[in-house]
Amino acid sequence: MIEAVGLTKRYGDKTAVYNLSFQVRPGAVTGFLGPNGSGKSTTMRMILGLDQPTSGQVTIGGYPYRRLPNAPRQVGALLDAKAVHGGRSARSHLLCLAQLSGIPARRVDEVLGVVGLQDVAKKRSKGFSLGMGQRLGIAAALLGDPQVLLFDEPVNGLDPEGILWVRNLMKSLAAEGRTVFVSSHLMSEMALTADHLIVIGRGQLLADMSVKDFISHNSADFARVRTPDTEPQQREKLTAALTEAGGQVLPEQDGALRVTGLPLPRISDLAHEADVRLWELSPHQASLEEAYMRMTQGAVDYRSTIDQRAGLQQPLPPGVTPPQPMPVPGQGQSGWYAPPPPQQGGQPFAMPQAPAGAPYAGGQAAGPYAAGPAAAPNPYAQPPAAPAPATPDTTQRTSEDPR
Numbered sequence: 472m473i474e475a476v477g478l479t480k481r482y483g484d485k486t487a488v489y490n491l492s493f494q495v496r497p498g499a500v501t502g503f504l505g506p507n508g509s510g511k512s513t514t515m516r517m518i519l520g521l522d523q524p525t526s527g528q529v530t531i532g533g534y535p536y537r538r539l540p541n542a543p544r545q546v547g548a549l550l551d552a553k554a555v556h557g558g559r560s561a562r563s564h565l566l567c568l569a570q571l572s573g574i575p576a577r578r579v580d581e582v583l584g585v586v587g588l589q590d591v592a593k594k595r596s597k598g599f600s601l602g603m604g605q606r607l608g609i610a611a612a613l614l615g616d617p618q619v620l621l622f623d624e625p626v627n628g629l630d631p632e633g634i635l636w637v638r639n640l641m642k643s644l645a646a647e648g649r650t651v652f653v654s655s656h657l658m659s660e661m662a663l664t665a666d667h668l669i670v671i672g673r674g675q676l677l678a679d680m681s682v683k684d685f686i687s688h689n690s691a692d693f694a695r696v697r698t699p700d701t702e703p704q705q706r707e708k709l710t711a712a713l714t715e716a717g718g719q720v721l722p723e724q725d726g727a728l729r730v731t732g733l734p735l736p737r738i739s740d741l742a743h744e745a746d747v748r749l750w751e752l753s754p755h756q757a758s759l760e761e762a763y764m765r766m767t768q769g770a771v772d773y774r775s776t777i778d779q780r781a782g783l784q785q786p787l788p789p790g791v792t793p794p795q796p797m798p799v800p801g802q803g804q805s806g807w808y809a810p811p812p813p814q815q816g817g818q819p820f821a822m823p824q825a826p827a828g829a830p831y832a833g834g835q836a837a838g839p840y841a842a843g844p845a846a847a848p849n850p851y852a853q854p855p856a857a858p859a860p861a862t863p864d865t866t867q868r869t870s871e872d873p874r
C-alpha cells in the first residue's frame with residue numbers, strides 16, 4: 472500500500488503539491504487524475520524518492536522509498552519512457568537495470584515477451600516509436616516482479632491495440648493483488664481501467680473514491696425525453712406539465728428535452744395525463760469525462776481561449792428561473808477549488824466517510840492529518856470569490872496491506 476500524509480512540495484515560490492493525504496490499496500487499479508500541472512508527476516516522484524517532500528511524508532508498505540528493503544523488487548515504475556540510453560538495445564537496457572537490482576537475466580526475456588518487444592529486443596531504442604518506448608518503459612517497471620506499480624501516462628502514444636493491452640495488463644496486475652497506481656488524461660480509458668480514483672487540482676485532493684461514486688457524485692442523472700418532431704406543440708405542452716410538476720426542463724440540441732428532478736415513471740405518467748406521445752424516454756448518466764470536467768473546472772491552470780467546457784453549461788429555456796446556489800461551507804475560503812455547489816445542499820465532494828479511528832478522513836478537514844493550526848499556510852489561499860454567475864446547470868455537484 473502507498474500512503475501519503477500531508478504531502479507538500481514547494482519549488483521555490485511554486486507549490487506543486489499541498490497537504491496531500493491518500494492511500495493506494497492493493498488489489499485495485501487506482502487512477503490518478505488532475506489537470507495539467509496539478510502535481511501528479513511531482514507526487515509520483517516523491518513516492519519514488521526522486522524528490523524530497525518539503526513536508527509530510529509518503530510511504531510504501533510503511534517505508535519511505537529510500538528506506539525500502541530491496542526497493543527495485545518491490546516497486547516498479549514508468550515515469551518517463553524517454554529516459555533510456557538510445558544507443559542501447561531494448562534488451563541491453565533491461566539487462567543493465569536487472570544487473571543493478573540483482574535480477575536474473577532470464578527475467579529480461581520474460582518481460583520483453585510480456586510487452587511484445589521480443590522481436591525488436593536487439594534493436595537500438597533510439598529508433599523506437601513512442602508506443603514501443605512506452606512498452607519498453609513498462610517492461611522496466613515489471614522487471615523486478617514488484618507488488619507495487621506506478622505508471623505515469625502509460626498509454627501515451629499507444630495505438631488502440633496497445634491501449635487495450637495496457638488496460639488488461641493493469642487489471643491483471645491488480646487482480647494478482649498488486650497495488651497499481653496509474654495517471655492518465657484519457658478519461659474514457661480510466662473509466663474502463665480504474666476501480667478507484669484519486670483526483671487532485673492545484674496540488675490538493677479533490678476526490679478519493681470509486682469510479683462509480685465519482686461519476687454519480689459529480690453528475691446528476693437526467694432523463695432524455697422526446698416528443699414527435701412533427702408536433703412542436705406537444706413538446707411545449709409536455710415542458711409546461713413537467714415544469715409545473717417540479718421538474719427542470721432544458722432543450723437538447725437535437726430537439727429532445729433534458730429533464731431533471733423527476734423520476735422516469737413520473738415523467739411517463741405526466742406525459743400520459745397531458746395526452747402527449749413520447750418517442751423517447753431514456754435515463755442518462757454522465758461519463759467519467761463529464762464528471763471529471765465538472766469537478767476540475769475550478770482547478771484548471773491552462774485553458775484554451777476557445778473553452779470546450781462551455782458545452783457543459785446549457786442555456787436556460789425561456790421563462791425558467793436559474794436555481795439559486797446553496798451556500799456551501801468552505802466556498803471562497805482558502806483551498807476551495809470546487810465547481811459550483813450542489814443545488815440541494817450537502818458537501819461539494821461527497822467523500823466516503825472513514826471509519827472511526829481511521830488515520831485519514833478522506834480529504835475532509837478532519838482527523839489527525841487535517842490542516843490544523845500547525846499546518847503551513849495554504850499557498851493557494853484566495854480572497855473570498857465573487858459569487859459565481861448562476862448557470863443553468865441541472866446537475867448536482869458533489870464532492871477516498873503493507874507489502
Ligand SMILES: Nc1ncnc2c1ncn2[C@@H]1O[C@H](COP(=O)(O)OP(=O)(O)OP(=O)(O)O)[C@@H](O)[C@H]1O
Pocket residue numbers: 482485486487505506507508509510511512513514
Ligand atoms: N523541478 C521543478 N521546478 C519547478 N517547478 C516544478 C518542478 N517540477 C514541477 N514543477 C511545477 O509543479 C507543478 C506541478 O507539476 P507536475 O509535473 O507535477 O504536474 P502534472 O500534474 O504531472 O502535470 P501534467 O499533467 O501536465 O504532466 C507545475 O506547475 C510545474 O511547473
